Amino acid sequence: MEITVDIDNPVPQFEQLIEQIKAAVTAGVLKPGDTLPSIRQLANDLELNSKTVAKAYQLLARDSIIETKGYRGTYVHPKAKSNCKFNLQAWTLRKLDEAIGELREAGVTDSEIRNAFASAIGRQPPAK
Numbered sequence: 568m569e570i571t572v573d574i575d576n577p578v579p580q581f582e583q584l585i586e587q588i589k590a591a592v593t594a595g596v597l598k599p600g601d602t603l604p605s606i607r608q609l610a611n612d613l614e615l616n617s618k619t620v621a622k623a624y625q626l627l628a629r630d631s632i633i634e635t636k637g638y639r640g641t642y643v644h645p646k647a648k649s650n651c652k653f654n655l656q657a658w659t660l661r662k663l664d665e666a667i668g669e670l671r672e673a674g675v676t677d678s679e680i681r682n683a684f685a686s687a688i689g690r691q692p693p694a695k
Contacts, residue, residue: 568596572613580615584623589632592647599648603633603641630655 568591572580591597603609606624610617624641627633631650635641644650670680 570609570613572615580619581623581626584609584620585626588623588627589651592632592643593651595648597643597647599643599645601643603643605640 570584570587572583574580576583578586588597588603597603603624604612606617606620609615610620613620624633624635628635630653631644632647633641634644667680671677675683
């Protein structure tokens with residue numbers, strides 16, 4: 568599998584990595600259990616900051632597209648192909664659009680929505 572990152576593309580580099588890995592999984596180029604390069608190796612190969620690759624890997628792991636097994640490496644998750652179908656970012660945007668629509672309908676201004684959002688996002692999440 569060949570991954571390329573276009574530094575002139577307005578899409579953030581970590582998102583380019585995520586989309587290419589998801590596309591490879593969806594197309595069957597990457598199969599469950601396949602090994603992925605280490606963060607350091609992929610960063611070196613693509614001439615990227617390792618934090619960029621780490622962020623992509625972290626988000627892919629969160630979405631169960633890949634799984635990291637400590638020092639043994641990073642692998643394609645057994646359910647990666649089906650997990651690629653769910654787009655958490657699109658779902659989040661849809662939920663925010665719904666909430667903003669309801670707030671505007673109630674007469675809340677955009678400035679008030681921004682201030683409330685900043686306040687809400689700055690709070691510590693409740694303990695589980």
